[in-house]
Every structure is written in C-alpha cells, then in structure tokens.
Amino acid sequence: MNYGYQGVVSIIDAMVDRHDVIVYDAESHACIVDGVRLHQGQRFMFKHNDMESCEKQLQRATRLVEKSGGGIFVITEGVFGMSGNQGNLKGIVALKDKYSFRLFVDDAHGFGTMGKRGSGTAEEQGVIDQVDLHFSTFAKSMASIGAFVAGPKAILNFLRYNLRSQIYAKSLPMPLVVGALKRLDLIRTQPELKDNLWKIVNALQGGLREAGFEIGTTSTPVTPVILNGTVAESTHLTFDLRENYDIFCSIVVYPVIPKGLIILRLIPTAVHTMADVERTIAAFKDIKANLLAGKYQHDQLVNAAL
Numbered sequence: 522m523n524y525g526y527q528g529v530v531s532i533i534d535a536m537v538d539r540h541d542v543i544v545y546d547a548e549s550h551a552c553i554v555d556g557v558r559l560h561q562g563q564r565f566m567f568k569h570n571d572m573e574s575c576e577k578q579l580q581r582a583t584r585l586v587e588k589s590g591g592g593i594f595v596i597t598e599g600v601f602g603m604s605g606n607q608g609n610l611k612g613i614v615a616l617k618d619k620y621s622f623r624l625f626v627d628d629a630h631g632f633g634t635m636g637k638r639g640s641g642t643a644e645e646q647g648v649i650d651q652v653d654l655h656f657s658t659f660a661k662s663m664a665s666i667g668a669f670v671a672g673p674k675a676i677l678n679f680l681r682y683n684l685r686s687q688i689y690a691k692s693l694p695m696p697l698v699v700g701a702l703k704r705l706d707l708i709r710t711q712p713e714l715k716d717n718l719w720k721i722v723n724a725l726q727g728g729l730r731e732a733g734f735e736i737g738t739t740s741t742p743v744t745p746v747i748l749n750g751t752v753a754e755s756t757h758l759t760f761d762l763r764e765n766y767d768i769f770c771s772i773v774v775y776p777v778i779p780k781g782l783i784i785l786r787l788i789p790t791a792v793h794t795m796a797d798v799e800r801t802i803a804a805f806k807d808i809k810a811n812l813l814a815g816k817y818q819h820d821q822l823v824n825a826a827l
C-alpha cells in the first residue's frame with residue numbers, strides 16, 4: 522500500500538459494512554480512529570488493553586450481529602507508539618474461544634523489531650496464526666514509505682479489489698517497492714541488525730532508568746522519557762538537544778497529553794552504538810538539570826544558538 526495511514530483507513534472501510542460491528546482499543550492510532558469513523562454500522566471502544574472491557578464490548582457486539590447477520594471486526598495495535606506498551610494480543614486471541622470475530626493488528630512499531638524473526642508482536646506473543654490480518658507501515662523499521670497487509674489469500678484477494686485508496690490513487694513507485702523488498706530481505710537474512718537494536722534498546726532504557734528517568738512501562742524499542750514542563754519549555758529543550766548535543770527526538774505535548782507533561786520519544790535503531798547511548802544519557806541528565814533549574818523558561822538558549 523502507498524502509506525500506512527491511508528492503508529489502514531481503507532482496510533477498515535473495505536472489511537466492514539453496516540451490518541458489522543467494530544470493537545477497538547481506546548488508544549488506537551489516528552488512522553484506526555479515522556477508519557472507524559467511516560464505518561456506517563456500530564462501533565464499540567474498549568479501555569486500553571483491558572480484557573474485561575474488551576469482553577464486555579464483544580458481548581454487546583455479539584448481541585447486535587446475531588440480529589443483523591453481520592460479523593465483528595476487532596482492531597488493536599501490536600505496539601502502541603506513544604507508550605511502547607504491547608497490545609494484549611494474547612488476551613484478545615483467547616476471547617476467540619467464546620466469541621466469533623476477526624482480529625486486525627496494526628503492528629507499525631512491532632514489525633521488524635519484535636519476535637524471533639522480526640515478524641512482529643504476534644510472533645513475540647506466540648499468536649501469529651490467530652491474528653487474521655497483520656498490517657505494518659514501511660515507515661518505521663523499514664525506514665521508507667509504503668505499507669503491507671498480510672493474511673489469508675481469500676481476504677487479500679478481496680482487499681485487492683476493494684481498497685478504495687489503492688484503486689483510485691496512484692500506486693507506490695517501483696523504486697520504493699524494490700527498496701522495500703531489499704529491506705525485507707535484510708530483516709530475514711541479517712538477524713544481527715535486530716540483535717544490535719535490542720542491545721541498544723536495553724542499554725538505553727536501563728541507563729535512563731538507572732539515571733532516575735521515568736520511561737513508563739515500555740517493553741519495546743519505543744522509549745518515552747516523561748518530564749514535567751510547559752509546551753514552551755519543551756520546545757526550548759528539544760532545540761537545545763538538537764543544536765548543542767546533536768540529538769534529535771520528537772516531542773509529545775499538550776493537547777496530546779495533559780498540560781504540564783512532556784514526553785521525549787526516543788527511537789533507538791540498529792545502527793546506533795553504545796557510544797551514542799552514553800552520549801544520550803549524559804545529554805539527558807544535562808537537559809533535565811536545566812529544566813529543573815528553570816533554564817528553558819526563557820528563550821536565551823534559542824537566541825544564543827541563532
């Protein structure tokens with residue numbers, strides 16, 4: 522597919538009609554939310570990773586589809602990109618014993634990084650065959666553009682003819698397709714890349730925790746560093762990191778998260794080194810001390826660098 526966002530929107534749109542019910546995780550990515558918005562039937566949201574809530578919504582959905590003759594489409598993520606938490610795929614799959622539904626997993630952050638072969642979070646949790654549709658963008662571990670969906674042949678053939686954004690838009694340029702095939706080959710044949718990624722992840726997350734940083738409950742390479750500060754402070758702080766420490770990372774601030782919180786999202790890669798990890802932890806100690814001392818309240822640092 523051309524992009525992950527558009528791919529997910531169109532997959533959801535194609536997979537359901539007004540007789541069907543969607544059940545989805547409350548912290549789903551915007552592309553899932555937007556795909557769900559296109560749905561003309563009922564949709565039920567379950568509390569993030571909460572299997573009791575998921576089961577309750579499956580019960581409501583089951584009552585509805587028994588009348589409508591439709592099906593239930595459950596959607597979650599393999600790795601939640603803000604927290605680094607894994608979706609509870611195992612828990613959802615276990616509910617298949619009691620309820621009839623198809624499971625769609627957006628594994629944007631898990632593909633290439635999770636599981637023995639890098640197949641993703643479902644492989645990591647031992648439920649690869651019980652997930653009906655696997656999705657990933659090529660924009661994370663593959664460092665490119667594009668996306669794929671994988672699943673049973675019959676569903677994929679159906680999607681080939683029903684994904685509106687693939688049919689009514691230009692397709693992925695061939696150089697990107699060839700590049701994606703090469704990257705897939707690297708994931709398959711060079712497991713040392715993933716091994717190095719995890720060496721870096723463990724060193725970075727361990728080092729940050731040891732230095733007293735709050736990094737939540739991540740169990741994946743996504744590494745959120747949670748600090749307290751204003752939106753203005755967060756921009757001065759990331760500017761300082763970029764200009765004076767040569768460290769680029771994205772920030773998450775209000776209104777995505779509550780006022781007063783700053784999340785610096787670090788994405789370790791297979792080509793980072795242990796020296797990069799040490800440098801990052803040292804820089805983070807500096808910027809945390811600056812933040813606590815109120816140095817980012819004004820824009821002197823920005824002006825000095827300009």
Ligand SMILES: Cc1ncc(COP(=O)(O)O)c(C=O)c1O
Nearest residue numbers: 524525526550552602629658660
């Ligand atoms: C969970 C998730 N799904 C989908 C996407 C969209 O992928 P793309 O950037 O290829 O549109 C992203 C990332 O941006 C994502 O994090």
